[in-house]
Amino acid sequence: MKLNFKKSGTGEPLIILHGLFGSADNWFSIAKELENDFTLYLVDQRNHGDSPHSDEWNYEVMVEDLRELMDEEGLSEAYLMGHSMGGKTAMNFAVTYPDRVEKLIVADIAPRYYPVHHQTILEGLNSINLSETYSRKDADDQLAKYIPYPGIRQFLLKSLGRDRNGFYWKINLPVITENIEEVGKALEEDTVYSGPTLFLAGANSNYIQQSDLPDILAHFPNYEIEFIEGAGHWLHAEKPEAVVREIRRFLI
Known part of the structure; x- marks a missing residue:
């Protein structure tokens, strides 16, 4: 599927994926702060934003959507970041195509199963x-x-x-x-991305807990985690300066 995206900035490519019910526009203010450091790709995932609709909606097809976008843009690899549902897409992409992810950032979501809560x-x-x-x-x-x-x-x-x-x-x-159950699905067992990985967690959010750390380690052995003080699940909207600072620290 050919996804809608907004491209801006100069430098190494950084692809950002939004969460459930969101769109590329949710990350516009963050992207503006990073345009001097990276070429930003703000992506509308399928069934969201201005990307096409489809009856097929799961992480397998969303991973392939992203691969197609990278192929069409001539990106052999990129920095990849995703929030919530977008974080699950990013994690699934990284374990499926590890050679195409230079570094991975996952914002306030763990690899585990989440029961439906929407x-x-x-x-x-x-x-x-x-x-x-x-x-x-x-x-x-x-x-x-x-x-x-x-x-x-x-x-x-x-x-x-x-x-x-x-x-x-x-x-x-x-x-x-x-198909809302698809959003909470866990990563497949024994899938691993060994590249550098940063988990950003809202300190006031319950999406990433201490009990998730062994599971994170199993899938992402080269990970680090930062808790953003004063932030909940929408950490990029609540504490944008801290999120930008952590992105720069990790990627530059």
Whole structure:
């Protein structure tokens, strides 16, 4: 699948993958801080952002999407970073094509299995009647019945597009809803990427725990981990300066 991406900057290539319900735009402010150091590729994964929709949605096909992008861009290898779902894609890519990943950064996700925990978000998104939505405020009011936090609603509603026919979802909401179990799948056993790997964890997040470290070591024996103080799961939005600092420290 030919993915949509935004390319900017100069230097060694750094590919960044967003998380579930997100898009390349989520990393725009981080990329702006890194453009003097790297050639940035901010990628919309399939069924997200401006990339195509498909009924097939799992890490195997998302890995191949990324390989195709690198092939078309003439990238034999690159620095690779992913957040949450994007981190799982990045980890799967690294263990599948280790020679194509110079260094790996995984933001607030571990290799283990995660049970489905997005039911309320999916119920809220599916509850929005787009045919009766005439403004973003209409959509926000409907979503507020399920999600009381304005920041989370604002993030989710970035996936709401609008054209002359009205509002539409940029994300492939039906396929994501039907296949949500795919997001939490663990890496296959005995898969290893031996290259330098940095795990960035939000200190206030429960996505990476001390109990995950043996599993991380088994898959990524050359890893280090940094906990970003004051950050939760969306560490790049909550503590962007710290995230940029760690990216530079690790890659340069």
